[in-house]
Amino acid sequence: MERLRPVWAEVDLGALKRNYARIQSYTKAELMPIVKADAYGHGAIPVVRALKALGAKRFGVALLEEALEIKREFPELELMVIGASPEEHSDTIVRENIIPGIFSFSQAQALAKSAGEQGKTARVHVKIDTGMGRIGYRPEEWEQILEIAKLPHLMVEGIYTHFATADHADLTFARKQLERFQEVIRKLERRGLKIPYKHAANSAAILHFPEAHFNLVRPGIILYGLPPSRHVGQDAGLEPVMSWKAKVTHVKTIGAGETVSYGRTFRAAYETRVATIPVGYADGLRRALSNCGEVLVRGQRSTIIGRVCMDQTMLEVTKIPGVQVGDVVTLLGQDGEERIDPTEMADWLSTINYEIVCDISKRVPREYVE
Structure with a gap:
């Protein structure tokens, strides 16, 4: 398409692919690329297409709208909404085979009801709040997960948490979060609930917290070639995309x-x-x-x-x-x-590189190169 205004952003899909391969070298776990916020401003559809060609089958987003956009283009992919999904959209979630993160019994009930009406089984991942303080069951509420697992037409496919300080040099608090998460898993397993997917590692934890990898990890900012913080990822061999x-x-x-x-x-x-x-x-x-x-x-x-x-x-x-x-x-x-690079610009503004790339607006056309 002809450029109408001499302003543009170039997205190097070759660099993206090389970053994906480097990330895979850090872990034996399956990668679930995080492509929320239009792939951190890089363009979700082209990014997903490029990573799908490398074998990625499961992607994470923050919003149901983001999942539906990708599903329209790639109906065969596994899409997980790692943020909150409104109960009133349970019919859509089940119909489109989207995997929601859940953190309340009423969410689970709504999904089970929709799945029953559609003759399907809804897959869910249960969010545990081990110290981030956003959404999720508190560790002491673990028995409620057993009640969710008893609902008909529902499968607890995954359990996950999110680290507040995995991008810090000091991992003391992250290790406390990990122990809380592992303790919830142990209690559930002692009561007979085996959950196939367990995930906690964001970009920073992938790079320097290997004990948190489990069997699924969630690379985000490092996919796009940017370090998670000044303490982590500076020497990871990543290429800004x-x-x-x-x-x-x-x-x-x-x-x-x-x-x-x-x-x-x-x-x-x-x-x-x-x-x-x-x-x-x-x-x-x-x-x-x-x-x-x-x-x-x-x-x-x-x-x-x-x-x-x-x-x-x-x-x-x-x-x-x-x-x-x-x-x-x-x-x-x-x-x-x-x-x-975005990290230097972020330093000028006393913010983080995530914000720099996400803030480049839609009126700046993205041009894709290899």
Whole structure:
């Protein structure tokens, strides 16, 4: 499709596939790639298609809507909703053979009722809250899981938890969570409930908490080539999958004392060359990068000057010779010897790289390359 605006994100499916192979080398467990939030902004359908070609059969999402989108394209795949699924949509969940995470008896009852009416067996994974404090049964509520397992037309296929600090250097709390989870499993098994799938390991735990792998793991951010934190994954050999680019639309020279953008927060101290790119905070280039963020132009770093606008941003290019309309500007990615990745941009903003890639908006078209 013809690009209508010179702003785009390149998604390298070759890098994605290589990351998948590297992750597989860390564990003997089955991988369930997490493709929620449109595959962390990379595009769920192309990402799923690429990983399906490598043998992935089971994928995790956060929302029922995300599962249905993928099911329409790949009806044969196993889709699990790891977040909350509303009870009122139990008929749809059962009809589409989607696997929900559940954490209440009323959820289980609604699913069992729908399955009975449709002449099917609904598969569920029970969520245990071992310390994350979001959704899930508390460990002391384990006996309720036995009641769920007694419901007709229902199969407890899996049990899972989520770590709060697996991306920290200190795994003390993560180990406490793991022990709580294992204790719930032991109690259930002593009462005769054998659950086929057990999973706890997110990206960070896959890389440096092998005792938490069980027989299924949930790679998320590492699939997309980004480390889970500054403590984990820096040396895992991952390749960032997404780069983000725009083309210069205007270049001008302003005199000393002149100002740039809303609020006149940038004032030139000397005669300054200014390049404008047609990308702004509506695209996900955060306004907090005003007067401090950097981009790459002709292989050199250039500073954002003035406030980032909704649709346009200005750059200081005085010391970069020959900048002209049509030059490619790299907001994320490699240009010559220089690179800006989502982790560096996240550091400027005191946030995490997950937020950077997820925030690149839908109006930035994704272009897929190998």
